[in-house]
Amino acid sequence: MDILPIxxxxxxxxxxxxxxxxxxxxxxxxxxxxxxxxxxxxxRMSMQSGIDEHHLVHVLMADIGVTKDQKARSxxxxxxxxxxxxxxxxxxxxxxxxGNSSSNAGIKLDPKQNQPTLNATLYSGVNVVxxxxxxxxxxxxxxxxxxxxxxDVVRAAAAKDAKSVPHVVVIxxxxxxxxxxxxxxxxxxxxxxxxxxxxxxxxKELIRPYIENDAERSYSMILPMRESRGEYIIRTKSPQDxxxxxxxxxxxxxxxxxxxxxxxxxxxxxxxxxxFQNDRAMTGLLVGVCIALLVVTALGIVGLGSFWVxxxxxxxxxxxxxxxxxxxxxxxxxxxxxxLATIGIVLGMVMAYGINLLLMLHYELxxxxxxxxxxxxxxxxxxxxxxxxxxxxxxxxxxxxxxTRSV
Amino acid sequence: xxxYYLDLALRSLRRNKMLTALMxxxxxxxxxxxxTTLTVLHVLSGDPLPGTSASLFYPQVDPRELDGYExxxxxxxxxxxxxxMNLLHAKRADHQALMTGxxxxxxxxxxxxxxxxxxARYTTNEFFPMFHVPFLFGHGWSQSEDxxxxxxxxxxxxxxxxxxxxxxxxGQTLRIKDVAFQVIGVLDTWRPNPHFYDLYMGRYSASEDVxxxxxxxxxxxxxxxGSTDCWGSGGGDEEHAETQPCVWLQFxxxxxxxxxxxxxxxxxxxxxxxxxxxxxxxxxxxxRLPVLMEWLDINKVVPGDVxxxxxxxxxxxxxxxxxxxxxxxxxFLxxxxxxxxxxxxxxxxxxxxIQLLVESGVIxxxxxxxxxxxxxxxxxxxxxxxxxxxxxxxxxxxxxLTTFLLAVGSTLLAGLLPAWRACQITPALQLKSQ
Numbered sequence: 001m002d003i004l005p006i007x008x009x010x011x012x013x014x015x016x017x018x019x020x021x022x023x024x025x026x027x028x029x030x031x032x033x034x035x036x037x038x039x040x041x042x043x044r045m046s047m048q049s050g051i052d053e054h055h056l057v058h059v060l061m062a063d064i065g066v067t068k069d070q071k072a073r074s075x076x077x078x079x080x081x082x083x084x085x086x087x088x089x090x091x092x093x094x095x096x097x098x099g100n101s102s103s104n105a106g107i108k109l110d111p112k113q114n115q116p117t118l119n120a121t122l123y124s125g126v127n128v129v130x131x132x133x134x135x136x137x138x139x140x141x142x143x144x145x146x147x148x149x150x151x152d153v154v155r156a157a158a159a160k161d162a163k164s165v166p167h168v169v170v171i172x173x174x175x176x177x178x179x180x181x182x183x184x185x186x187x188x189x190x191x192x193x194x195x196x197x198x199x200x201x202x203x204k205e206l207i208r209p210y211i212e213n214d215a216e217r218s219y220s221m222i223l224p225m226r227e228s229r230g231e232y233i234i235r236t237k238s239p240q241d242x243x244x245x246x247x248x249x250x251x252x253x254x255x256x257x258x259x260x261x262x263x264x265x266x267x268x269x270x271x272x273x274x275x276f277q278n279d280r281a282m283t284g285l286l287v288g289v290c291i292a293l294l295v296v297t298a299l300g301i302v303g304l305g306s307f308w309v310x311x312x313x314x315x316x317x318x319x320x321x322x323x324x325x326x327x328x329x330x331x332x333x334x335x336x337x338x339x340l341a342t343i344g345i346v347l348g349m350v351m352a353y354g355i356n357l358l359l360m361l362h363y364e365l366x367x368x369x370x371x372x373x374x375x376x377x378x379x380x381x382x383x384x385x386x387x388x389x390x391x392x393x394x395x396x397x398x399x400x401x402x403x404t405r406s407v
Numbered sequence: 408x409x410x411y412y413l414d415l416a417l418r419s420l421r422r423n424k425m426l427t428a429l430m431x432x433x434x435x436x437x438x439x440x441x442x443t444t445l446t447v448l449h450v451l452s453g454d455p456l457p458g459t460s461a462s463l464f465y466p467q468v469d470p471r472e473l474d475g476y477e478x479x480x481x482x483x484x485x486x487x488x489x490x491x492m493n494l495l496h497a498k499r500a501d502h503q504a505l506m507t508g509x510x511x512x513x514x515x516x517x518x519x520x521x522x523x524x525x526x527a528r529y530t531t532n533e534f535f536p537m538f539h540v541p542f543l544f545g546h547g548w549s550q551s552e553d554x555x556x557x558x559x560x561x562x563x564x565x566x567x568x569x570x571x572x573x574x575x576x577x578g579q580t581l582r583i584k585d586v587a588f589q590v591i592g593v594l595d596t597w598r599p600n601p602h603f604y605d606l607y608m609g610r611y612s613a614s615e616d617v618x619x620x621x622x623x624x625x626x627x628x629x630x631x632x633g634s635t636d637c638w639g640s641g642g643g644d645e646e647h648a649e650t651q652p653c654v655w656l657q658f659x660x661x662x663x664x665x666x667x668x669x670x671x672x673x674x675x676x677x678x679x680x681x682x683x684x685x686x687x688x689x690x691x692x693x694x695r696l697p698v699l700m701e702w703l704d705i706n707k708v709v710p711g712d713v714x715x716x717x718x719x720x721x722x723x724x725x726x727x728x729x730x731x732x733x734x735x736x737x738x739f740l741x742x743x744x745x746x747x748x749x750x751x752x753x754x755x756x757x758x759x760x761i762q763l764l765v766e767s768g769v770i771x772x773x774x775x776x777x778x779x780x781x782x783x784x785x786x787x788x789x790x791x792x793x794x795x796x797x798x799x800x801x802x803x804x805x806x807x808l809t810t811f812l813l814a815v816g817s818t819l820l821a822g823l824l825p826a827w828r829a830c831q832i833t834p835a836l837q838l839k840s841q
Contacts, residue, residue, distance in 0.1 A: 019733035030722045064512040064522050065585035066628055115475055261522055277793045282712050289723055296433050300730035303429055307737035363711055
């Protein structure tokens, strides 16, 4: 295919050609970055929580008045919940994954450190490893005789009583890997303010209830503390039992103590859905804008293509009369579009890279992977070719006789 | 003359309906998307208390221990009970209020309403005059009620509608966590956006339904919510929150002049020095006094996603405009013959230019109207979202005008180049080629 005649024609239509190139470049740059963000969000939404989500339900009760003997009441709640048909395991907890509210502490590897090494979240509650369905990778679960009441821990910490605070902890693999890269974490010590804790178990994964920074999402610890604040995690025997267990649990809890209200009752699947609602909304919006952008660009190419064909009817007629075949004409317009698209794509890639740098600066986004460039290029070439096909076919259909007409 | 141009424009637009529809659609999509996101951004970055916000300040002091000190860092974003009470009782500002949030169980007297939890604000008496909170019935409480830990409560209009059928409920009793409180005031509708005075309780959440004196809330052991940040041996012990090394309260002051602001900053410095001399503060003196809007900026209140969406929408509008420029150029140049005749018959370049601009203006107006409908649709979609700011996304008059200015302005701008190019046509050449 001869490119020189096409170039010389384009030189005569500088402005129009320039506009097509700019449009393709802008679309390419925006779509590359938007698709990149969409992928980031999809990755985030498929985040592993480490818990057995499909079997779990969550209930949060709040007392109306000031409750005395809270611990005894909590034991009564737990005993009652365990008797509900379909319940496999129950724990009284302080926080739940996807719950959005968390209690965190700075962790040191050496008590003399000025700054904590990192910040991790504190899970607690008897049997929480089993109830949440966490996968123990090394070491052991917390033992029944290691648990201390939360209130007593707070009191002991305030009184600087080193004996009555927990001494063991189960941590996630992510946290272990960050604190002691490449080493066995079991038996190692970490410090919360000045209190030493020995790692006795490592679980595969357990995400934080509130994720401020995705890179730190699995920095979780489980402390042997007994909770009695009316928040329960129930593990059902099968996913079908969840609704009936939830209804029964709330009814039973109200029955043993009616002087309280239900603040939350959901399955963990529902909580997960709510947790990522902003990411889902953003993804939907980005997909919408990408489609709209590609459609507008394609329609723009159709519009300009049609205009060029109409403008060059006579020249096409002359070429046809001089012996050019229909496919020659078709090829001509296709090649022309390919040339414009290529220039646009090259320019667009540079712009995509620039936008990505800006986003990295302001939104803590990673660098745009190289794979986006060829994929984006192919996508825009295809769209360009599809868009120009209609006008090009119309051009190919121009009969040679047009050349002989004066208008 | 303008009406003649308008007539010409409409004729020309009708002649090629597809192309016209394409241009209007592109403009409408671009305008719709940018106006939707711009409206959300406008609503979210607005001033919560127009007219008063410039005199509201958020004092910060640094009471933490030396451990973990790094020079130049922000002091904590809240205050301890001791500092809050000291600053409150010093009364160095025109108005001051100490506060924190919580949620409280309400036990209505009516048997048909089950007990339920409501968001509450525990604060001191000047909260209401300082933030210009409007009252429907009754009034706030006074210093003496703060001091006496009085069982008094101010409720929101929504709660008053729910519990008392919208009637004047002052003097009635409301049971909160098994304690009888006397209703002394009912607020009129009040929803400052963002929820500036406590950003930890939902940045765009509605204002609370229940307001109780801070001292009373401690006395009746109402639980506090929001952020509690402790250091040293502090461990969020609710019962002794007054003495814990934790920040969990917000302190706001009203300062009516620049000299007062400077004086207050000096006062904070002196206060910190004094506390350091007493041994309570250990770090070097680090005080801040941001004005309300600065405080919102520091905390990056507007969600990053919303800003990103606005950029994206404007990128989209730009593509739509480039598209329109291209199509308009094609259209105008195609009419070279007709324009040549007009020029030959005596129309000046300027007149032809204006005629073509009128045509692009008409497209802009049509695109603007269609874009406005799309923006209304887009905002409706935004309101369906579960975010706490979703319900705020409404188009106001200012944004309505902006939409039209943006639509017509950008289309006229897009029409400039094609119109200018079309004016350059030499009439003789065009007539000859006919």
